[in-house]
Amino acid sequence: MPRRLQIGGATILVLVILWYLSTTVFGLIAPGRFPSPQATIDALGHVLFRGYAGGTLIEHIFNSLRLVILGFLVAVATGVPLGLLMGWNRTAEALINPVFLIIRPIPPLAWIPLAILWLGLGDSAKILVIWFAAFVPSVINTYAGVRTIEKPVLEAAAMLGTPRLRFIREVLVPASSPMIFTGLRLSLQASWTTLVAAELVGAFYGLGRVLNVAQQDLYPGMILVGMIAVAILGWATTKALGKLEMRALSWNQAAALAGRG
Amino acid sequence: MPKRIDFTRSLVLGLGGLIAFLGLWYGLSASGIVPPLFLPTPFEVLDRFIDLLDRRFAGATLPAHLAASFERFAYGFLLAAIVGIPLGLLMGWFRILDEIVSPIFDGLRFIAPIAWVPFAALWFGTGIGGPILIIFAGAFPPCVINAYRGAKFVDPRLIEAANMLGTPNRRVITEILLPASVPSIISGLRVSAGLGWQSLVGAELIVASTGVGYMMVQGQANLSTTTVMSGMIAIGLVGLALDTALRFAERLIERRRGMET
Numbered sequence: 412m413p414r415r416l417q418i419g420g421a422t423i424l425v426l427v428i429l430w431y432l433s434t435t436v437f438g439l440i441a442p443g444r445f446p447s448p449q450a451t452i453d454a455l456g457h458v459l460f461r462g463y464a465g466g467t468l469i470e471h472i473f474n475s476l477r478l479v480i481l482g483f484l485v486a487v488a489t490g491v492p493l494g495l496l497m498g499w500n501r502t503a504e505a506l507i508n509p510v511f512l513i514i515r516p517i518p519p520l521a522w523i524p525l526a527i528l529w530l531g532l533g534d535s536a537k538i539l540v541i542w543f544a545a546f547v548p549s550v551i552n553t554y555a556g557v558r559t560i561e562k563p564v565l566e567a568a569a570m571l572g573t574p575r576l577r578f579i580r581e582v583l584v585p586a587s588s589p590m591i592f593t594g595l596r597l598s599l600q601a602s603w604t605t606l607v608a609a610e611l612v613g614a615f616y617g618l619g620r621v622l623n624v625a626q627q628d629l630y631p632g633m634i635l636v637g638m639i640a641v642a643i644l645g646w647a648t649t650k651a652l653g654k655l656e657m658r659a660l661s662w663n664q665a666a667a668l669a670g671r672g
Numbered sequence: 673m674p675k676r677i678d679f680t681r682s683l684v685l686g687l688g689g690l691i692a693f694l695g696l697w698y699g700l701s702a703s704g705i706v707p708p709l710f711l712p713t714p715f716e717v718l719d720r721f722i723d724l725l726d727r728r729f730a731g732a733t734l735p736a737h738l739a740a741s742f743e744r745f746a747y748g749f750l751l752a753a754i755v756g757i758p759l760g761l762l763m764g765w766f767r768i769l770d771e772i773v774s775p776i777f778d779g780l781r782f783i784a785p786i787a788w789v790p791f792a793a794l795w796f797g798t799g800i801g802g803p804i805l806i807i808f809a810g811a812f813p814p815c816v817i818n819a820y821r822g823a824k825f826v827d828p829r830l831i832e833a834a835n836m837l838g839t840p841n842r843r844v845i846t847e848i849l850l851p852a853s854v855p856s857i858i859s860g861l862r863v864s865a866g867l868g869w870q871s872l873v874g875a876e877l878i879v880a881s882t883g884v885g886y887m888m889v890q891g892q893a894n895l896s897t898t899t900v901m902s903g904m905i906a907i908g909l910v911g912l913a914l915d916t917a918l919r920f921a922e923r924l925i926e927r928r929r930g931m932e933t
Binding site: 418505524 | 686689710771775780790870873874878888889901907
């Protein structure tokens, strides 16, 4: 086993033991402030089998995950093409950039009250907010990605008279894909943060709703379960995107090499 | 090839884009296609913004709300920098610390800052302590990561040369490692200011009883779209000012080191 893994594992083991000792054995931390391991497991059992805040854990997870994926996809489907357009076409860039510069400094979370005003507490308001949040990183990084394409590549494509669609599919997108994926990762992160915040502000289901109700009930075990669930989902979706990136970019590298050879 | 376009043309196009954007907004709301309750005209928002400068809403004027928000932000951000930068540097210099802290840090990183809201409220209340923890949660990771990178990627030849010349350890730190990490630290601070500011807005939407976020929630509850939008503008302006100031610091340091590109 590599040294890093050994030390990491030992650290986490020590932390869990410290957690157990300080809450359960010595009572250094009041149960109303931070839950003991037992209380956390009980809370997990509670939400898993009996349900809490309007649904079981699986239902809450499903609901949050669905909204994140929907919002993320809408943002990517609109953001990446806009970024490509702005990177490629100077006129479009000059036209859109100032509007973008005005909207960009508004933090994603600041859209939440407006979304609630417009669409209420349901799913559509969440998707709208996630869209706003995840849209900006998609656009900016795609735009920056197009700008990293080396001039000779573009000139060669132009000289060979590559048709526009083929040019987009075989030059523009592959060459900027490393940056596009950076943007997608940031977009995904923004999607999760925004969804959790939006659900904390007001929702009927979802992990943010669990956190919110647990806070009002002064239920530390459930708060911890909600936070861990959010962290695991964030980690899992990031990993899934990473896998996708590896596949997409390995193809891209091969294509780039073939093109160069 | 994207064609270069000259400055006047891009200015005209940019203005055109802005006018089209504002015109569309105005048209939608003035013509009644979208009810003014949902989308007030840009002029109404501007009126309200100016009005809020000296009229109290949700307990204070807009500048007073902003001051309250900024105070929280300053504490949380400074705390993140004071704890995060030394931690990152030490992790970069001492492998064992890196191996111990990294697994904990990586686990915590996936918790969206906003998911700390329930514990923040439980531990520190909703006045200033709770929001500070949330800002800290948002601003801390970039401080650590960039200080770590700065320390890790110091040119090893510099350290080898210093060692060969018999430089004492303390001087290696103050004269090589620290200066070499500064640019990375500054860009980390910029990222963390952005994330901290955004987390603050989220925290205020949910738990606070003063601040711009709180003002926006009250605006939303009173169906005052103009107030919500004024809040968004104020948040965007402050965020932009913060970013500009730190960007300026970044440039200044790069220039002093002759690293200007």
